[in-house]
Amino acid sequence: MTETHDRQAGGPVPTLATVAGEAGVSRQTVSNALNNPELLKADTLERVQAVIDKLGYTPNRAARQLRTRSSHLIGLRFEQAEEGTSNALMDRFLHSLVETTARTGHHVLLFSGDPSDPLEGYDELLRSTAVDAFVVTDTYAGTPQAGFLQRRGAPFVTFGRPWDDPAADHAWVDVDGAAGGRLATEHLIEQGHERIAWLGWEKSSRIGEDRRSGWTGALHDANRDTFGLGVRITDNVDAARMAAHSLLDDTGPHRITGFACASDTIGIGVLHACAERGLRPGADVGVVGFDDSLGAQVIWPGLTSVRQPLEQVAVELVAILHQVLSHKPIEDHGKMLTPSLVVRRSSMRQ
């Protein structure tokens, strides 16, 4: 941090007028020094800058916001991750978002809302002009935030495509779950697994079906059957463990040895089942999870997982946000990013 200024102790916060007086120019000139430096004569600019540095002047946000109608704040409704699931994406995503917005002088404002009312909080922040725009993260099918914000004419970008209405014309960024499912499945094929099961969520989950479609596609491309291999369960370790046991009990022409999973939680459940049967993950059974959570990293012997490029998601989100805010025409409404595979020992035949 540059500590050229004197104001270690509180004291009166300098304003434009303070700086102007000290530098012997008008307030407007100081304002220009900050916002349109190219308008000033070189030596004037330098003199004003010197005073700004000396006084440690920073424009008052409220005043600037009142005038420019821009708060430089991005609103994000922060929901708690479900305990017991290994879904710790939010942490990583949020950090990337804070980092990225900081690069353009924006900050992230967190707000909460009653889980039963997906719109709570948005309206008030909008009406009080507290935020310039929103990043909306929970856009699973049926959530009304996008529609609401669009009707209100509020700038926003969603992390998650508009599942219900592919023709929705709001901006979005998403990660290709089908590509992730395919990545996982093709990896298991490469590792020599003959029968590869999918352990996924209920059919009502669009994200789950998307991921699953990658598994289906990869198996079909390899001329393999999916019959009896796709299982739908709730996202918890125990359900996955039991489902894995029953799949492992199934002895067809080939045993099932590959497990592509819709989440790390499920993948971990499969690893538990393996442990209980004395099967060696990697050597005997290949398991791939989804989301590269902390759980995947710490569990023995390491869970191979599909990783979402959250840093890149944040970058795209913010880029689009800036276009939306500057009322630029958006060429592409949606930006689809591709996940990658983090290979660990749970899938390495060696």
Add this chain to the structure above:
Amino acid sequence: MTETHDRQAGGPVPTLATVAGEAGVSRQTVSNALNNPELLKADTLERVQAVIDKLGYTPNRAARQLRTRSSHLIGLRFEQAEEGTSNALMDRFLHSLVETTARTGHHVLLFSGDPSDPLEGYDELLRSTAVDAFVVTDTYAGTPQAGFLQRRGAPFVTFGRPWDDPAADHAWVDVDGAAGGRLATEHLIEQGHERIAWLGWEKSSRIGEDRRSGWTGALHDANRDTFGLGVRITDNVDAARMAAHSLLDDTGPHRITGFACASDTIGIGVLHACAERGLRPGADVGVVGFDDSLGAQVIWPGLTSVRQPLEQVAVELVAILHQVLSHKPIEDHGKMLTPSLVVRRSSMRQ
């Protein structure tokens, strides 16, 4: 959300003046209706309220902030959790903080900073009067934020006691790590373990030493020796796994069967070592982690862990913050909270 108002489509945002005109009163009366309703005659208040509801009026934050010099924003510097450790505390804490601040109409503003400069970000937000106060979370020994903010006269509360300077007179909230270590150790004693090791961090970690002191204290109170049982390692799964192996190799009069750990990451490492030696967690070996992370919840067979009352931390933090902001004398500078033990199968002898 109450949707009494008409403003579904953008349109001009109503101001005090709009409401005043519509209600046939002065702007000031509308302002009073909001901030000092007891000053208005009942029927005036009711009439104004009706217009406010109809128009969906919400005071402009920038204007209010400019006037009252209060942004109702709490700043929090958001650092990324280390990948590969199971420390997912931030997520839970942040959610509690957002929830709690919301109850008094405050929001959380996230900012970031170069990890090499612990002060970055604070100064600018302060000078631009963007936030009313800070919550400071990384107060391990030697971090200069508290000192800096105090010199600047900025309101703040730290999550974490002032390790370096017990006489520091800023407000803080912390969780008693020693009590946590004791809880873990006493639980292992109760489960019948004779020799209980501590797997903790380097001596330079004050938090680590605090937690460890609970282990030492509990063993001394039970008239047991700690000699050779306290191990210091870095916080990762593999280091813990190896350390556990070497402790398990050690065959004294009694084998080591209890492991109290400074983190879940370390606890998980111990469980890995058990798996590799064919030892049954719970039955053969008792393991307790720290922080009740997602990893502890999903790992097989479930890792007993010391859980910090983060929800309560947030509540206390916000309560103290309000005292600080209203310049009330603070009776206690520090508030120490007690953690609890979440028992899972890794420590259940049964």
Add this chain to the structure above:
DNA sequence: ATGAAAGCGCTAACAA
């Protein structure tokens, strides 16, 4: 109990 005036600190528009 209500209204009028002033001003928070800034920038857009215009004048010099």
Add this chain to the structure above:
DNA sequence: TTGTTAGCGCTTTCAT
């Protein structure tokens, strides 16, 4: 290139 004027929407003070 620089300065002047006005006003963003609100609340504080004072008058009625």
